[in-house]
Amino acid sequence: MIRKKKTIISSIMIFCMIACSVLLAFTGCGKKAEAPKAETQIITDDAGRKVTIPLKVNKCYYTSPIGMIMVYSLAPDKMAGLSMKLTDNEKKYIPSKYSSLPFLGGLQMNGNINTEQLAKVKPDVIFSIGPDAINKTSVSAADKLQQQINIPVIVIDSSFEKIDKAYTLMGKILGAEEKAKELINYCNNTVKEVTTATKDIPKEKRVNVYYAEGPKGLTTEPAGSSHALVLDMVNGNNVAKVQAKGGSGMSDVSMEQVLSWNPDVIISWGKDDDGASDLIKSSQNWKSINAVKSGKIYEIPSEPFNWFDRPPSINRYLGLKWLAATLYPEVYKVDIVKEVKEFYSLFYHINISDDDAKALLKNSAK
Structure with a gap:
């Protein structure tokens, strides 16, 4: 009888060992099964x-x-x-x-x-x-x-x-947390650098600027428009006194209005962007404007993305440096060729040469 009980106990122990081995294969014997990781x-x-x-x-x-x-x-x-x-x-x-x-x-x-x-x-x-x-x-x-x-x-x-x-x-x-930090630092430093350099320019010395959009140059953006933010931030005096439009913007103006505003500088799209810069330089309608008489008509660099606007994305941070250096070279002194190369490398993942940068600036800087 005792021998029979020992045989039964041995059988139970062997069964438990086998069961434990099976469980171990799936969950680990004696350990709580881990919950699947959240996806x-x-x-x-x-x-x-x-x-x-x-x-x-x-x-x-x-x-x-x-x-x-x-x-x-x-x-x-x-x-x-x-x-x-x-x-x-x-x-x-x-x-x-x-x-x-x-x-x-x-x-x-x-x-x-x-x-x-x-x-x-x-x-x-x-x-x-x-x-x-x-x-x-x-x-x-x-x-x-x-x-x-x-x-x-x-x-x-x-x-x-x-x-x-x-x-x-x-x-x-x-x-991409580390890359984000790098880009944030560039953006914040650029805003601080440009606004510090231009914030104390007296109102009477701020440059009168007209932003000429479209093939005829007769659409524009007033101060306060998201599409003219770069001009506002560098303390240029936006001469356009028109109603701002939401979304894509582009308020219509007349030639008479532009003549009455008589800007000292005109920034415009180039011919590759279906812009009016060539028209403004050659048309009799524009010839009496101060900006035309002094040759201060600057094409906004736009490759691969417009530095000033359209689309109004992070490309505008380079636009801040370009426009501040163009309007106020006496207070914002930078090597703009060097700045262009740095920006294209950091944001556009491409290394360009000095000649490439100068080509981008061909009709866009003094």
Whole structure:
């Protein structure tokens, strides 16, 4: 009887050992099974929206060129496509692996995103970044797009006052925190440097400037417009006394108005951008204006992205340096060729030569 009990006990012990070995293979004997790691995270965007996104973002897209340029500067290898079509001249300043990405469209200027093509490239998130302040309309548009394509849409405020917060959040999402810090430092230092140099210029010595947009030069932006912010920040006197327009801007003016404003400097788009700089220099209608008589008509450099505006993204930080040096060379003294090379390397991931920088500035500087 005792021998039989010992046999039963031995059998039970052997069974327990086998069972433990089986459990060990799956969970570890005597250890609590670990919960699967989370694959998503919840972030709060600049509109206060709670958005669930993947823990690791491999690709992203953007609703406008403003966002595209920011992502390009921060994490170009995570771009899913282009939200603006690039010209051959613009492509010269962007490595081909990025300039050859598919054009997928955007929501700027009543445009559309090619949702069918977007689905094929499978971005993990979409950044919604516009020129105007975040409002109910922009939030509603983000919600609608997110529901339509079932991809998280993150609203970002990229204004000059919020650029550090914007880059910080985007850097966290894209796994590019260190690059974000580098870009933030450049942006903050540039604003401090330029505004410190120009803030004490007396009103009577501020240069009277007209921003000529369009093929005839008869659309413009008044002071306070997001599209004329660079001019405001360097303390140029924007002569345009017109009503500001939201969105893409471009307020119409008459030749008579421009003649009455009589600016000392005109900044304009070049012919490659369908601008009016050549017309302004040669037309009899403009010849009596001070800026024309003194030859102070400056084309805004625009390759790969306009330094002053359109799109109003981080390209404007180089525009701050360029315009301050152009309007006030006596108080803001920089080697602009050196500054251009540094910016293109840091933000556009391309090293250009002195000759390249001078070519960009050919009709744009004194």
